[in-house]
Amino acid sequence: MSNLKSKKPKIVPFDATRYLDDDEAIAEYMTAVLESDDSDLLLAALGDVARARGMGDVAKATGLGRESLYKALAPGAKPRFDTVLKVAKALGIQLTAKVA
Numbered sequence: 001m002s003n004l005k006s007k008k009p010k011i012v013p014f015d016a017t018r019y020l021d022d023d024e025a026i027a028e029y030m031t032a033v034l035e036s037d038d039s040d041l042l043l044a045a046l047g048d049v050a051r052a053r054g055m056g057d058v059a060k061a062t063g064l065g066r067e068s069l070y071k072a073l074a075p076g077a078k079p080r081f082d083t084v085l086k087v088a089k090a091l092g093i094q095l096t097a098k099v100a
Contacts, residue, residue, distance in 0.1 A: 016045075020052035023092070030093055040075055046084070047073035049091050061090035 020026050026049055033045040050058040050073065059066040063086070072079040073087070088095055 016048040017052040020049055026052070026091075026093070034095070043073050043077055043079070043084075044075060046087050046091070046093075049093065050087065053091060058087065058090050062086040 016029065020029060030045060030049070033041050036042075047070075050069065055069060056066055059069045062069065062083075064072070064083070069087070071077060072083050085095075
């Protein structure tokens with residue numbers, strides 16, 4: 001019994017990429033993020049999806065270097081809008097609009 005008390009539970013940090021394993025999950029995630037009107041959260045979500053799909057493949061598809069892609073999607077980054085569109089396209093994400 002004393003062995004059980006001395007062991008601390010292992011807590012794993014949350015990583016959204018673990019749950020972004022199909023197109024439906026990615027679509028729901030991105031829709032929720034877009035509804036938040038938070039540009040930093042949008043960049044973080046694109047980064048999550050890019051990591052889930054393979055950052056190297058996404059970098060290649062966008063024509064950006066892997067390091068440049070990480071920097072563009074980092075918290076506080078201010079990437080050009082065309083960069084955001086390239087990343088979304090490479091991920092197969094279509095940004096849509098509707099009148100609220």
